[in-house]
Amino acid sequence: MGLSDVEAGFRNAAGIETVIGVLRQRFGDRLQTGEALRAQHAHTTTYLPAQSPDAVAFPESADEIKMIVRACAAHKVPVIPFGAGSSLEGHVNAPHGGISIDMARMNRVLEVNAEDLDCTVEPGVTREQLNSDLRDTGLFFPIDPGANASIGGMTATRASGTNAVRYGTMRDNVIAVTAVTASGEEIRTARRARKSSAGYDLTRLFVGSEGTLGVLTSVTLRLQGIPQAISGGVCPFPSVEAACNAVIMTIQMGIPVARIELLDALQMKACNAYSGLSYPESPTLFLEFHGTDAGVAEQAGLFSEIASECGGGEFQWTAEAEHRTGCGKPDTMHTGRHCSFVRAPRVSPQMSACRFRGLPNASPRPRPISSPPDLIAPIVGHAGDGNFHVLVLIDTGDPAEIAAAEDFVGRLNERALAMDGTCTGEHGIGQGKRPYLSLEMGEGVAVMRQIKQGA
Amino acid sequence: MGLSDVEAGFRNAAGIETVIGVLRQRFGDRLQTGEALRAQHAHTTTYLPAQSPDAVAFPESADEIKMIVRACAAHKVPVIPFGAGSSLEGHVNAPHGGISIDMARMNRVLEVNAEDLDCTVEPGVTREQLNSDLRDTGLFFPIDPGANASIGGMTATRASGTNAVRYGTMRDNVIAVTAVTASGEEIRTARRARKSSAGYDLTRLFVGSEGTLGVLTSVTLRLQGIPQAISGGVCPFPSVEAACNAVIMTIQMGIPVARIELLDALQMKACNAYSGLSYPESPTLFLEFHGTDAGVAEQAGLFSEIASECGGGEFQWTAEAEHRTGCGKPDTMHTGRHCSFVRAPRVSPQMSACRFRGLPNASPRPRPISSPPDLIAPIVGHAGDGNFHVLVLIDTGDPAEIAAAEDFVGRLNERALAMDGTCTGEHGIGQGKRPYLSLEMGEGVAVMRQIKQGA
Numbered sequence: 001m002g003l004s005d006v007e008a009g010f011r012n013a014a015g016i017e018t019v020i021g022v023l024r025q026r027f028g029d030r031l032q033t034g035e036a037l038r039a040q041h042a043h044t045t046t047y048l049p050a051q052s053p054d055a056v057a058f059p060e061s062a063d064e065i066k067m068i069v070r071a072c073a074a075h076k077v078p079v080i081p082f083g084a085g086s087s088l089e090g091h092v093n094a095p096h097g098g099i100s101i102d103m104a105r106m107n108r109v110l111e112v113n114a115e116d117l118d119c120t121v122e123p124g125v126t127r128e129q130l131n132s133d134l135r136d137t138g139l140f141f142p143i144d145p146g147a148n149a150s151i152g153g154m155t156a157t158r159a160s161g162t163n164a165v166r167y168g169t170m171r172d173n174v175i176a177v178t179a180v181t182a183s184g185e186e187i188r189t190a191r192r193a194r195k196s197s198a199g200y201d202l203t204r205l206f207v208g209s210e211g212t213l214g215v216l217t218s219v220t221l222r223l224q225g226i227p228q229a230i231s232g233g234v235c236p237f238p239s240v241e242a243a244c245n246a247v248i249m250t251i252q253m254g255i256p257v258a259r260i261e262l263l264d265a266l267q268m269k270a271c272n273a274y275s276g277l278s279y280p281e282s283p284t285l286f287l288e289f290h291g292t293d294a295g296v297a298e299q300a301g302l303f304s305e306i307a308s309e310c311g312g313g314e315f316q317w318t319a320e321a322e323h324r325t326g327c328g329k330p331d332t333m334h335t336g337r338h339c340s341f342v343r344a345p346r347v348s349p350q351m352s353a354c355r356f357r358g359l360p361n362a363s364p365r366p367r368p369i370s371s372p373p374d375l376i377a378p379i380v381g382h383a384g385d386g387n388f389h390v391l392v393l394i395d396t397g398d399p400a401e402i403a404a405a406e407d408f409v410g411r412l413n414e415r416a417l418a419m420d421g422t423c424t425g426e427h428g429i430g431q432g433k434r435p436y437l438s439l440e441m442g443e444g445v446a447v448m449r450q451i452k453q454g455a
Numbered sequence: 456m457g458l459s460d461v462e463a464g465f466r467n468a469a470g471i472e473t474v475i476g477v478l479r480q481r482f483g484d485r486l487q488t489g490e491a492l493r494a495q496h497a498h499t500t501t502y503l504p505a506q507s508p509d510a511v512a513f514p515e516s517a518d519e520i521k522m523i524v525r526a527c528a529a530h531k532v533p534v535i536p537f538g539a540g541s542s543l544e545g546h547v548n549a550p551h552g553g554i555s556i557d558m559a560r561m562n563r564v565l566e567v568n569a570e571d572l573d574c575t576v577e578p579g580v581t582r583e584q585l586n587s588d589l590r591d592t593g594l595f596f597p598i599d600p601g602a603n604a605s606i607g608g609m610t611a612t613r614a615s616g617t618n619a620v621r622y623g624t625m626r627d628n629v630i631a632v633t634a635v636t637a638s639g640e641e642i643r644t645a646r647r648a649r650k651s652s653a654g655y656d657l658t659r660l661f662v663g664s665e666g667t668l669g670v671l672t673s674v675t676l677r678l679q680g681i682p683q684a685i686s687g688g689v690c691p692f693p694s695v696e697a698a699c700n701a702v703i704m705t706i707q708m709g710i711p712v713a714r715i716e717l718l719d720a721l722q723m724k725a726c727n728a729y730s731g732l733s734y735p736e737s738p739t740l741f742l743e744f745h746g747t748d749a750g751v752a753e754q755a756g757l758f759s760e761i762a763s764e765c766g767g768g769e770f771q772w773t774a775e776a777e778h779r780t781g782c783g784k785p786d787t788m789h790t791g792r793h794c795s796f797v798r799a800p801r802v803s804p805q806m807s808a809c810r811f812r813g814l815p816n817a818s819p820r821p822r823p824i825s826s827p828p829d830l831i832a833p834i835v836g837h838a839g840d841g842n843f844h845v846l847v848l849i850d851t852g853d854p855a856e857i858a859a860a861e862d863f864v865g866r867l868n869e870r871a872l873a874m875d876g877t878c879t880g881e882h883g884i885g886q887g888k889r890p891y892l893s894l895e896m897g898e899g900v901a902v903m904r905q906i907k908q909g910a
Binding site: 115117157158159160164168169171172181185186187188189190191192193194195196197198199200201202204205207208209213224225227228248251252253254256292294295298302385386387416417420421422423424425426427428429433436437440441442443444445446447448450451453454455 | 570572612613614615619623624626627636640641642643644645646647648649650651652653654655656657659660662663664668679680682683703706707708709711747749750753757840841842871872875876877878879880881882883884888891892895896897898899900901902903905906908909910
């Protein structure tokens with residue numbers, strides 16, 4: 001299906017009916033058309049309207065994916081790969097109907113090469129499942145976007161998250177993928193070598209392509225050794241600006257911080273309310289250091305000095321796991337930050353059932369930002385990457401609030417672009433950021449379109 | 456010009472003459488057609504035959520590059536971007552004639568954003584020039600392929616080198632490029648944000664595209680803070696295998712080594728002969744650690760233990776710069792390894808004027824390799840990446856020696872691929888590795904071809 005058809009809102013009812021008939025013969029019960037299941041495969045995480053697919057297929061192999069893609073290509077029916085459904089920009093919506101390919105049954109860890117520090121997994125494997133599988137190897141997969149996303153979805157949206165500042169994003173941690181392209185053929189984008197200069201970087205082309213160039217059938221990932229020591233700490237600051245200055249100095253000094261997360265005062269209030277904690281309700285940095293015992297102690301000491309120089313309060317840190325969990329869950333201190341997704345609504349109890357909109361932006365360096373005066377919008381930031389999220393809490397039944405949020409989002413994106421930043425640091429474009437892609441990329445969008453048309 | 460024309464060896468004499476006429480009017484003396492200068496712009500670093508362009512243009516701006524590309528596109532004449540000419544796979548050859556675009560006058564550092572740890576340069580800036588320009592900022596650009604290559608050439612070939620194990624390759628260190636595509640338009644592939652998920656990763660598509668998708672007009676690079684402390688050391692091993700085992704353990708333990716270079720016994724002999732040194736002539740690892748004073752001492756200590764466990768000799772290291780220069784040049788200990796390009800011929804004095812062939816290969820982990828029994832072929836390896844070079848010394852006037860080298864190269868590449876490795880870890884495909892690209896990438900080459908045709 002060409003882009004022009006998509007733009008025009010074309011829905012190929014006859015083709016969809018034919019494809020469902022064809023696939024039912026092969027997939028039987030693994031092709032579902034019930035309304036409830038279809039609704040679960042539409043976008044549900046923000047105020048973007050949900051748009052269900054016409055059917056959901058549950059393939060168990062690359063060959064079955066080939067069959068779905070070929071049938072859909074022959075009849076010009078859209079396919080929508082579906083991982084965990086945790087994306088935030090309407091990626092899994094089916095605006096023109098079509099077949100959702102649910103990867104739930106393609107969830108095998110195919111190969112772990114512990115000596116080579118890599119593994120190959122099917123796209124439906126979630127990051128928590130993978131790390132659970134790896135627990136006896138001394139290795140882990142570091143990318144952590146918060147949600148228990150699927151590896152396929154994380155690859156497709158070029159996900160990153162809290163510890164990208166040290167370990168990079170999916171861009172840096174995917175070694176190769178296999179994918180079924182629109183022609184129904186399966187390609188492999190690279191071998192397992194840690195680096196290569198053999199032709200175009202097809203791996204990086206597929207990472208972040210949001211399902212538009214092919215359906216992933218496997219992903220080969222780089223793994224990391226679990227550090228000997230992990231230390232974590234919390235430090236309040238008098239202002240977002242002071243916290244940002246501390247981040248800038250930390251990065252410039254080359255301290256190999258593993259996580260450096262910024263929560264604004266409002267978000268800290270939400271954390272306290274949700275978890276019954278008593279952190280100071282001022283802008284706060286949560287940090288984590290990975291290394292040797294001596295190394296993490298040295299890093300924490302260096303950061304303490306920086307924090308003090310920037311007007312920060314006392315930097316409280318520990319290398320003991322049980323004390324790193326201060327936010328009510330037996331995980332790490334960063335549970336506090338991770339749960340902002342569910343905690344934020346607690347700031348305003350009457351809105352606790354509202355959906356919100358995630359707004360990832362990134363600029364070359366962390367810069368002071370502030371919530372809009374007329375909206376409840378706490379901020380969390382992967383400050384080491386200059387990437388932050390504003391969680392705008394709105395009543396999705398109120399068009400005026402939606403309009404106010406849209407207006408704020410527009411100004412925020414324009415400001416990020418004016419600073420030579422990006423409208424989307426890690427969640428991709430999907431439906432929600434489409435208007436901003438051309439603003440950001442200009443003529444580059446034409447090149448992307450040529451690549452898509454040729455693929 | 457389509458790929459099919461290239462395959463057929465087509466040379467468009469009339470078009471070339473027309474383009475030279477058009478460009479002469481604009482460029483005057485900055486368009487040269489003298490034989491000697493043209494010969495300097497053909498490939499000259501290996502036994503691949505030199506193939507001169509018909510003219511060499513020296514543009515001074517992106518607008519002038521647009522003009523050259525438009526004139527050449529209109530008349531179906533090849534353009535060949537030329538940086539420092541240090542590539543090793545025939546990249547700057549002009550098999551079908553055409554216009555070489557020499558970037559010597561596009562050598563300005565356009566912008567250094569010290570706070571954001573990035574800079575933007577024209578493609579003709581060399582890495583030594585850039586680091587010299589940066590010397591007062593406390594920052595440096597870490598990628599170091601050995602030769603004083605141009606940033607444009609390093610970007611186009613996805614270069615890496617000795618410290619990629621810590622800082623990554625050009626893939627990881629290019630933030631954005633601007634390029635003139637075949638249509639004569641200039642595009643920018645990304646903003647300056649440290650990460651983004653806005654559409655296809657055009658930056659990574661251009662990095663390693665070897666000039667086939669456009670002519671680079673600027674490159675935005677990530678910079679690093681100069682480490683507080685640098686320590687370096689040397690450790691001999693009884694066998695290449697023992698040295699590889701030490702490398703594997705070092706990487707698995709997560710020691711953030713900045714360089715870990717393997718030289719085989721023959722290469723050590725060459726180093727000793729060239730620089731009047733007295734290193735043991737056995738396989739040897741050269742290491743470098745970057746960090747704080749305490750950090751580099753700790754890293755060196757950990758490596759000492761690993762080396763000892765793997766049967767290595769004494770690991771001699773120092774953090775004092777003057778003692779890290781043991782190889783006759785006031786640079787770093789790695790000068791010894793870096794100069795293998797000129798030193799290797801000293802093993803066999805009668806061959807001192809021979810050219811050699813660099814053979815970068817990479818596998819997922821360092822594996823024992825050995826020189827071919829019937830050829831003089833020392834080995835140097837970026838062992839931390841599993842990437843090594845075999846320098847086959849041959850008399851380029853002797854067809855039998857060329858055939859023996861070709862045969863060896865073929866077996867070496869097949870072996871790398873059998874281990875799920877790559878035929879080219881860092882020098883690109885060029886002319887020399889073309890036969891191996893399809894072997895390595897299979898159907899992926901068809902996708903690359905579609906991208907090239909669409910661009």
